[in-house]
Amino acid sequence: xxxxxxxxxxxxxxxxxPLMPHIIALRERNFAERDAxxxxxxxxxxAMNSYRLVMELAGEVCGETLAAHAESVDHEGxxxxxxxxxxxxxxxxxLHAFHAAGLDGMSLPxxxxxxxxxxxxxxxxxxxxxxxxxxxxxxxxxxDCAETLNEFGSEEQKERFLKRTAExxxxxxxxxxxxxxxxxxxxxxxxxxxxERGQWLLNGVKRFITNGDGDLSLVLARTEEGTSDARGLxxxxxxxxxxxxxxxxxxxxxxxxxSPTCELVFSDAPAELVGDRRMGLIKYVMSLMNAxxxxxxxxxxxxxEAALREAEKYALERRQFGKxxxxxxxxxxLLAQMKAKTQGARALLYETARFVEIYKQLAAVAKERAxxxxxxQEMKFYNRLADGFTPLVKLFSSEYANQTAYDAIxxxxxxxxxxxxxxxxxxxxxxxxxxxxxTSQLQVVAAxxxxxKGIFLEQIERYAAEAYAPxxxxxxxxxxxxxxQVRQMVARVEQLDKEVAGFKxxxxxxxxxxxxxxxxxxxxxxxxxxxxxxxxxxxRIFCRMGAGKVAEAYTVVTTSDEEDVAxxxxx
Amino acid sequence: MNTIQRIVVLAKQVPDTRQVGxxxxxxxxxxxxxxxxxxFNPEDLHALELALTLKERCAGASVYLLTMGPQRAADIIRExxxxxxxxxxxxxxxxxxGSDTLATxxxxxxxxxxxxxxxxxxxxxxxxxxxxxVGPQVAEKLGLPQVTYAEEVVNIEQGYLTIxxxxxxxxxxxxxxxxxxxxVNGSAPACRPRHAKRLxxxxxxxxxxxxxxxxxxxxxxxxxxxxxxxxxxWTAANIQPDAAQLGLQGSPTKVKRIxxxxxxxxxAKCLTAADEELxxxxxxxxxxxxxx
Numbered sequence: 036x037x038x039x040x041x042x043x044x045x046x047x048x049x050x051x052x053p054l055m056p057h058i059i060a061l062r063e064r065n066f067a068e069r070d071a072x073x074x075x076x077x078x079x080x081x082a083m084n085s086y087r088l089v090m091e092l093a094g095e096v097c098g099e100t101l102a103a104h105a106e107s108v109d110h111e112g113x114x115x116x117x118x119x120x121x122x123x124x125x126x127x128x129x130l131h132a133f134h135a136a137g138l139d140g141m142s143l144p145x146x147x148x149x150x151x152x153x154x155x156x157x158x159x160x161x162x163x164x165x166x167x168x169x170x171x172x173x174x175x176x177x178x179d180c181a182e183t184l185n186e187f188g189s190e191e192q193k194e195r196f197l198k199r200t201a202e203x204x205x206x207x208x209x210x211x212x213x214x215x216x217x218x219x220x221x222x223x224x225x226x227x228x229x230x231e232r233g234q235w236l237l238n239g240v241k242r243f244i245t246n247g248d249g250d251l252s253l254v255l256a257r258t259e260e261g262t263s264d265a266r267g268l269x270x271x272x273x274x275x276x277x278x279x280x281x282x283x284x285x286x287x288x289x290x291x292x293x294s295p296t297c298e299l300v301f302s303d304a305p306a307e308l309v310g311d312r313r314m315g316l317i318k319y320v321m322s323l324m325n326a327x328x329x330x331x332x333x334x335x336x337x338x339x340e341a342a343l344r345e346a347e348k349y350a351l352e353r354r355q356f357g358k359x360x361x362x363x364x365x366x367x368x369l370l371a372q373m374k375a376k377t378q379g380a381r382a383l384l385y386e387t388a389r390f391v392e393i394y395k396q397l398a399a400v401a402k403e404r405a406x407x408x409x410x411x412q413e414m415k416f417y418n419r420l421a422d423g424f425t426p427l428v429k430l431f432s433s434e435y436a437n438q439t440a441y442d443a444i445x446x447x448x449x450x451x452x453x454x455x456x457x458x459x460x461x462x463x464x465x466x467x468x469x470x471x472x473x474t475s476q477l478q479v480v481a482a483x484x485x486x487x488k489g490i491f492l493e494q495i496e497r498y499a500a501e502a503y504a505p506x507x508x509x510x511x512x513x514x515x516x517x518x519x520q521v522r523q524m525v526a527r528v529e530q531l532d533k534e535v536a537g538f539k540x541x542x543x544x545x546x547x548x549x550x551x552x553x554x555x556x557x558x559x560x561x562x563x564x565x566x567x568x569x570x571x572x573x574x575r576i577f578c579r580m581g582a583g584k585v586a587e588a589y590t591v592v593t594t595s596d597e598e599d600v601a602x603x604x605x606x
Numbered sequence: 607m608n609t610i611q612r613i614v615v616l617a618k619q620v621p622d623t624r625q626v627g628x629x630x631x632x633x634x635x636x637x638x639x640x641x642x643x644x645x646f647n648p649e650d651l652h653a654l655e656l657a658l659t660l661k662e663r664c665a666g667a668s669v670y671l672l673t674m675g676p677q678r679a680a681d682i683i684r685e686x687x688x689x690x691x692x693x694x695x696x697x698x699x700x701x702x703x704g705s706d707t708l709a710t711x712x713x714x715x716x717x718x719x720x721x722x723x724x725x726x727x728x729x730x731x732x733x734x735x736x737x738x739x740v741g742p743q744v745a746e747k748l749g750l751p752q753v754t755y756a757e758e759v760v761n762i763e764q765g766y767l768t769i770x771x772x773x774x775x776x777x778x779x780x781x782x783x784x785x786x787x788x789x790v791n792g793s794a795p796a797c798r799p800r801h802a803k804r805l806x807x808x809x810x811x812x813x814x815x816x817x818x819x820x821x822x823x824x825x826x827x828x829x830x831x832x833x834x835x836x837x838x839x840w841t842a843a844n845i846q847p848d849a850a851q852l853g854l855q856g857s858p859t860k861v862k863r864i865x866x867x868x869x870x871x872x873x874a875k876c877l878t879a880a881d882e883e884l885x886x887x888x889x890x891x892x893x894x895x896x897x898x
Contacts, residue, residue, distance in 0.1 A: 073832070074806040081824065085806040092800050137802035150802055 037102060039163040040094025043340070044569050045378055046159060048562070049385040050086060058153050058389065059083070061396040064403075072145050086156050092136055093160045100132040101167035108168060108293035109460050118281035120248035120295045122174075129171050130203065140201030143181060147193060148201035154392040155385060158333045162384070165337025166344075169464035170293035172334040173245050179326040180206035180253050184272060186399075187310040187319050196251055196272060204250035208323060209241045209273075209299060216243075217477055219255065219316055220265035224301060226256035235271060235308055237279070237301040245471075247297025248282050250275050254301075255320055258312050270315035271306035279304025290463030324472065325421075328429040329391065331472045332384050335432035338465050339377040342436070342443035345458045346370060349447050366446055373439045375559075375576040380432040382558035383551070387424040393417040420494060423485035430478035431551050433468035440465040476544075483543040487525060491550045492518070498557035504564040506571070510578040514556045517585040521549045524592040535597045537604075542595065545588035552581030608765045610664040610784065613657045614721055615671050615686065616714060616728035616741065617650035619679040623733045631866070646682045649729030651797035653790040657727045658690040658798065660759055668692040670721065674702055674713055680813045683837050687808040688800035694837050695721065696813050701842035704854030707735070711743030712856060716845040718748060725767070726787045730755060738789070745787035752787040753780055757794040813839040 040046060059082045068075040076082035104125030111123035122130070133139060142157045143149025157179070165172040181200040185193060200206070215221040224239030237256055241247070252273045259267035273280065279302055286296040310319055347370055350361035360366045397414035400406065406414065440462040444451035451458045469475045485491050495518055503511050524546055532539040556578045563574035621642035623630070629641045654671070661667045671686040671694035673679050683694030697717055705713065718726060726745075731738035738754075745752035753769045760779060761768035768781045772791045810828035812835065817826050829835045842852055850856060877883045891897045 074803040076806075077824075077828070084809070088805050088809060089802045092802060092805060096799060132799065135801070136799040137804070141802075150806075 036095065037098030038091065038094040039098040039102075039166055040090045040159075042098070043094075043163075045381055046090075046162070047087075048566060048569065049381065050090065050155070050159065051083075052155075052385065052389065054389050054393070055079075055083065055153075055155075058155065058392050058396070061393065061400070062151060062153050064400070068145055068151075074150070075145060086152065089138075089150070089152070090156060090159055090163075093138055094163055096132050096136050096138070097160075097163040097167040101129050101164060101171055104129055105168040105457070105460070108170065110292075112292045113285055113295035115282060115285045118283075120282055120285060120297065122295070123293055126171065126174060126293050129168070130174070130205070133175060134203040139203050140178065140181065140197065142179075143185060143197050143200060147185075147197035149197070154329075154395070155388045158329060158384065158388045161330055161333035162337040162340070162381075165334040166341045167337075168293060169334055169338055169341075169461070170291035172330070172337065173291060173294035174205060174249075176330045176334070177206040177208065177246055177249065179330055180208050180251070180323065182326055183253060183319060183323045184309060186322060186395075187270075188272070192272060192307065192309065196274075199251060205246055207244055207246040207249035207252045207297075208327070209244045209247065209252050209254040210320060211243045212240060213242050217474065219320065220268070221263075222255050222257060222268055222316070224254070224256045226258045226269060226271060226306065228258075232305070234305045237271065237273070237304040237306050239301050240283075241297075241299040241301070243286065243471075244297045244299055245294055247299050248275065248295065252280075253309065253319075253323065254306060255315050256306070258308075258315075265316040266313055268315040268317075268320075269312045270309045270319045272309050273304060273306045277305045288467075290460070290466055292463075325391070325425050327472045328425050328478075329384075329388060331468055332380075332387070332428045332432040335429075335436035335465075335468045336377065336381050336384050338436040338461060338468065339373070339380055339432070339439045342439040342458065342461050342465070343370075343373045343377050345456065345461065346373060346439075346443040346446040349450075349456070349458075353448075353450075360446070369442050369446055371572065371576050372580060373442050375573040375580060376435040376439060378562075378570065378573040379555035379559055379577045380428070380435045382562060383424070383428045383555050384432060386558055387421065387428045390417050390420040390424055394421045419490050423482065423490040423494075426473070426478040426481035427485070427491075427547065427551050427554070429473065430469075430475050430482065430547065431555070433465075434475060436465040436468045479544045479547045482547045482550075483539070486521075486543075486546045486550055487529060487539070491554065492522070492525075495550075495553055495557065498554070498561070501557075501561060502564070503560050504567065506567070507560050507563060507574065510556070510560055510575055513578045513582050514553055514560070517549065517553050517556070517582055520585055520589040521546070521553065524549065524589060527592060531597060535600050537600045538597070541600050541603060542592050545592055549585045549588045552577075552584050556581050610660065610667050610724045610762070612721070612723050613660055613667055613669045613725045613727065614718060614723040615650065615654050615657045615669060615691070616726065616744065617654065617671055617673050617682055617686065618647045618729075618732045618734075619644050619673065619675050619682045620647045620732050620734040621645075644678065644681065646685050647729055647732045647734075649731060649733075649790060649792050650682075651729070652792060652794040653727045653729045653788075654686055654689060654691065655795055655797040656756065656759065656788065656790050657725070659795075660725065660727075660762075661690075663759075663762060667724075670694055672714060672717055672721065673697070674705070674710060677813065677815045677819075680811075680816055680837050680839075683813075684808055684811050685800075687811055688805045689798055690801065690804070693834070696837055696839045697841075697845070698813075698815065698839055699841040701849070701852050704857060705852070706857035706859035707737050707739040707743060708858060709852055709854075709856035711740050711747055712851045713842075713845065713847065714740070715744050715747035716847045717840060718744065720845055724785050726750070726785070728787065728789050730789045730791050741787055741789035748785075748787070750786050751782045752789070753782050754789045755791045756788045757791055759788075808835070811835045811837055813837040815839060 056079045059079050069077050108123045108125035114121040140149035141152045145151050161172050161176045181197055226235050226237050229236050254271045254273050257267050258269040281300045283298040283300050350366050351359050353360045394417035443458040444462055447458055528539050528542050559574035559577050563570035621639050622645045632638045657669045661669050669691045671683050671691050674697040680696055728741040742752055755771045756769050757772050758770045759767050760770050766781050766783050770779050772793050810825040812825050812829050
């Protein structure tokens with residue numbers, strides 16, 4: 036019996052983080068629902084125990100059901116029938132299994148039939164799903180749209196649509212259009228108020244919509260006639276049962292083939308406004324995108340784990356020159372680095388999830404009562420960290436997913452290039468992760484202010500002030516040195532940016548990546564101090580790898596001059 | 607009686623004989639229970655699924671698990687509750703120790719008379735004994751009709767169940783009046799997974815002897831607050847049996863000899879991939895009843 040939670044010590048330890056009691060107290064509003072629902076926790080220990088049991092349950096569904104269907108889903112893919120999508124048989128079975136296990140609506144409030152589980156656990160389930168079948172993470176993980184509706188929808192909308200989520204309804208977020216990809220402000224899908232019918236009607240085209248034929252959708256549309264920017268956009272909820280949306284085509288993709296990517300045609304499709312007009316992109320989609328980025332980060336870490344495991348397994352089985360190839364240094368170095376990247380990305384993922392959770396829960400409490408000044412401070416503190424860490428984890432985890440998938444094939448040699456091993460599917464699936472929900476280049480744009488405004492450096496100082504195991508003093512020194520290099524890089528870039536427009540933009544990726552290497556280095560040192568048996572090697576390897584990367588960035592930035600901006604500019 | 611109110615699933619906690627390692631047997635040739643994980647007998651899980659599906663089709667029906675075993679057999683009652691059962695009964699006590707199938711079915715029949723069931727569902731057989739006798743014996747003792755090797759309840763109408771059963775030659779559809787006993791084949795639909803909400807609630811379900819062993823535990827506090835969390839535990843005294851028919855005393859089965867069968871293939875045959883050779887092999891295996 037494969038169980039993707041029980042066989043993953045790293046994942047189990049992430050669940051046991053010292054911030055969890057605080058997160059649980061916030062989530063449970065001091066256990067206010069303990070008598071109202073049989074499944075509500077009585078105290079912190081009860082909650083933790085339930086999380087473990089439910090993660091174990093999810094780990095079993097992923098390890099048994101999803102993993103068994105991954106290959107057939109990849110081959111079969113969704114079908115375009117009439118104007119709609121029919122999932123591959125394996126996808127249908129997966130959805131059924133998740134529903135039967137009562138995992139739908141995991142993070143939604145109990146009054147909408149959810150489990151009221153923290154984001155950390157939702158992210159964990161998404162990671163385990165992706166390890167089994169990356170494409171299914173898109174289908175199931177889009178339930179975080181419900182989270183956005185929970186945040187901004189009316190009570191009456193929540194009552195209707197959130198309960199549907201717990202009943203197994205799937206979601207999509209229809210944002211992208213042919214001429215509005217990264218630049219969502221250019222969305223043109225038109226929403227017009229029909230006085231006669233007393234409802235909004237949507238007209239236009241959306242493209243590249245993941246799970247576009249889902250039961251429920253959040254749709255970004257232009258309500259303000261004559262506008263052409265973000266301020267004219269509003270958000271709507273659309274129920275497939277209302278009709279008016281046709282799937283024109285399902286894209287034929289390189290990877291995540293089980294996840295239907297749709298082109299949608301809206302013809303007088305009725306929809307309900309969510310929240311306030313004009314706030315669609317500015318407020319709601321920004322929140323939605325941040326949640327989605329965390330979802331893709333979870334998908335990426337799950338992909339790293341899958342690639343690592345496939346590579347490790349093959350390297351132990353495959354014998355050449357009379358011994359397993361894992362015993363050759365060239366292969367073993369690859370495996371060690373893949374593991375360090377996987378654990379580093381995972382550490383960053385759950386750190387981010389905890390920050391987001393605390394901030395979001397305090398924001399939700401603020402809607403129920405006025406926050407104490409301490410709580411307001413705390414909310415602000417975690418909000419800054421969440422905003423900084425989210426693009427960073429999306430950037431690193433998705434790039435690592437690609438790197439580990441590439442290395443997994445390398446470990447397999449010629450066999451990995453054939454369709455006979457799962458690593459070729461993992462490789463194809465990984466490719467989209469550094470592209471959708473904002474490309475890596477856009478994540479850098481989102482994260483660079485955190486570098487220059489000091490959000491990351493302040494957090495690095497906090498990590499640096501923690502106590503680490505004496506065995507790691509060498510690595511602590513390395514991270515301090517890297518931090519000093521980053522300070523020098525930031526100073527130089529800030530200085531020259533005043534003289535040459537675009538200098539900071541040119542070096543942004545080097546700065547952001549250097550920061551990431553330091554942060555993940557510290558997170559792994561922290562874990563290695565607590566659980567050396569699980570993390571010591573990865574922490575050491577990661578710091579060495581990071582030191583090399585930061586040194587490279589340092590060389591480029593400190594030797595770069597004013598002319599470089601012109602030198603590299605192509606248009 | 608035309609409606610189904612109470613469905614009882616007979617289940618057994620068994621050593622996982624699929625995990626057999628080198629220490630799976632004791633020197634005396636009996637199963638070394640300590641070396642093997644205790645699990646829900648696989649075909650009993652199929653029986654549970656059939657019962658839960660039946661419950662969904664019969665408004666107001668409930669599903670209870672009945673098992674006989676030591677205190678830790680309460681694990682499989684909890685497991686059934688996680689998956690949808692409403693509760694369970696544990697028959698436990700030294701009077702039951704050493705029961706063969708006859709004594710087991712006698713004890714279960716006594717308990718079932720007390721519980722009262724419209725439909726009794728059991729797995730075809732348990733993986734530790736492989737006798738497939740307990741279900742049919744319970745039916746005989748209770749004077750109920752029985753349908754064995756069942757896969758699915760096809761229809762429910764006016765006091766009758768129509769059941770599809772898997773037999774050696776194919777499938778057969780039969781109609782039987784209830785109350786009745788159904789034994790379920792491994793080819794029936796697999797059991798649904800645990801349900802998250804049920805798991806979080808019923809994890810605190812405990813039987814009396816478990817509560818006695820840990821009176822101050824979290825689970826004990828929950829059971830005190832929510833009485834439906836108590837798993838009913840009966841000793842022999844609760845089911846008014848004829849003591850002579852219980853346990854070792856009521857078990858005529860005598861083990862004459864135990865033989866360790868070590869399968870050692872002495873002959874090997876090499877076949878080419880040619881169709882004729884494969885066809886020949888298939889014929890041979892079918893003639894020997896290895897396949898088909």
